[in-house]
Amino acid sequence: MNMVLNNNSVEKTMLNAIKQEMPDINTLFSLAELYKVFGDTTRIRIMCALFNRELCVFDIAEIIEMGQSAVSHQLRILRSAHLVKVRKDGKQSYYSLDDDHVKEIFHLGLEHITEEK
Amino acid sequence: MNMVLNNNSVEKTMLNAIKQEMPDINTLFSLAELYKVFGDTTRIRIMCALFNRELCVFDIAEIIEMGQSAVSHQLRILRSAHLVKVRKDGKQSYYSLDDDHVKEIFHLGLEHITEEK
DNA sequence: TCAACGAATGAACATTTATTCATATGTTCA
DNA sequence: TGAACATATGAATAAATGTTCATTCGTTGA
Numbered sequence: 001m002n003m004v005l006n007n008n009s010v011e012k013t014m015l016n017a018i019k020q021e022m023p024d025i026n027t028l029f030s031l032a033e034l035y036k037v038f039g040d041t042t043r044i045r046i047m048c049a050l051f052n053r054e055l056c057v058f059d060i061a062e063i064i065e066m067g068q069s070a071v072s073h074q075l076r077i078l079r080s081a082h083l084v085k086v087r088k089d090g091k092q093s094y095y096s097l098d099d100d101h102v103k104e105i106f107h108l109g110l111e112h113i114t115e116e117k
Numbered sequence: 118m119n120m121v122l123n124n125n126s127v128e129k130t131m132l133n134a135i136k137q138e139m140p141d142i143n144t145l146f147s148l149a150e151l152y153k154v155f156g157d158t159t160r161i162r163i164m165c166a167l168f169n170r171e172l173c174v175f176d177i178a179e180i181i182e183m184g185q186s187a188v189s190h191q192l193r194i195l196r197s198a199h200l201v202k203v204r205k206d207g208k209q210s211y212y213s214l215d216d217d218h219v220k221e222i223f224h225l226g227l228e229h230i231t232e233e234k
Numbered sequence: 235t236c237a238a239c240g241a242a243t244g245a246a247c248a249t250t251t252a253t254t255c256a257t258a259t260g261t262t263c264a
Numbered sequence: 265t266g267a268a269c270a271t272a273t274g275a276a277t278a279a280a281t282g283t284t285c286a287t288t289c290g291t292t293g294a
Contacts, residue, residue, distance in 0.1 A: 015176060015179050015180055018166060018170075018180050019180050022162070022165055022166065022180070023165065023227075025158075025162075027227070027230070028158055028161050028162055028165065029158050030230045031155075031161055031223070031226045031227060031230060032155070032156055032157055032158040032160075032161045033156075034156075034226050034229060034230055035152045035153075035155035035156040035161075035226060036152075036153070036156030036157075036281095037156075038148075038149070038152035038155075038156070039149055039150075039152040039153030039154075039155070039156040040149055040153075040281085040282075041142075041145055041146050041149040042282080042283090043149075044145045044148055044149045044152075045139070045142075045145055048139055048140065048145065049135060049139065053135075055135075056240080056241090057240070057241055057242090058240065058241085059132060062132050063132055063135050063136050063139070066283085067283075067284070067285095068240080068241070068242095069241090069242085069243085069283080069284070069285080069286095070282075070283055070284075071241095072240095072241060072242055072243080073242085073243085073282075073283080074282085075241095075242095076242080076243090082229070088241095090240090090291060090292070091238095091239060091240045091241075091290080091291050091292065092240060092241080092291095093240080093241060093242090099229065099232075101225060101228060101229040101232075104225055105222065105225050105226065105229070106148070108218060108221055108222050108225060109148045109151050109152060109222065110140075110144070110148060111218060112151060112199075112216065112218040112222070113144070113147045113148060113151055115216075115218075153251095157251090157252075159252075159253090173270080173271090174270070174271060174272090175270065175271085183253085184253075184254070184255095185270080185271070185272095186253080186254070186255080186256095186271090186272085186273085187252075187253055187254075188271095189270095189271060189272055189273080190252075190253080190272085190273085191252085192271095192272095193272080193273090205261095205271095207261060207262065207270090208260080208261050208262065208268095208269060208270045208271075209261095209270060209271080210270080210271060210272090
């Protein structure tokens, strides 16, 4: 028998079992994509401003003190992640949070960082 | 009175009120930093492998099919975000999740992406 | 109809980030 | 002690990302 043994903590068959039980790679990829969207201060601030109200692009830009273009670009990213939604009214686009998950994810993250040693 | 009026949805005073109620910028920055760590498929997969057990670096590398060096680099990032912790035993370093938040954040994210239209 | 305005978009640039390769560190055991 | 091994780390490279600037699109109202 020409079996290759590894001398690590876990047996080869066990490693394979762990591989099997992992969620499929596409799911994990989507998950990473979602968190990537949360992983930017500008987008976090935008979501934060939208916590209790809808706002148009110009007002968001004022609140977070950034240019209209930058805000608009980030809003597109937030939109495609289904984190914010738009309502158009005349010349303006009003954005609001799309989903309760946003607040929940936000709060969980806060818990983690405030509990840090 | 030389007050500049804006003709957007919300009055200037209201905008300032919203600015005031925003969490301070350092908190939001840390929050973004935390989610940035979740925002990478390799790190997500590592955390996932560690969901129910501790593993040494070599085994993690086997499970997620990446090089030892890449895994080690990512573990350092996870460690400094307090998401995983190490226990050293002889030649090996055993990593495990540091915190229940990891699982909670993970599951919330999964909920969000599976509910998408 | 056309000027003014709010928002969206594309291209360019600078910065950040993940991976790889090579090497260093630290531990075990022969 | 020194060879073998597990892990960590530094430098280099390639790829991804955020912001800015310039421009376009779409709507309003004079």
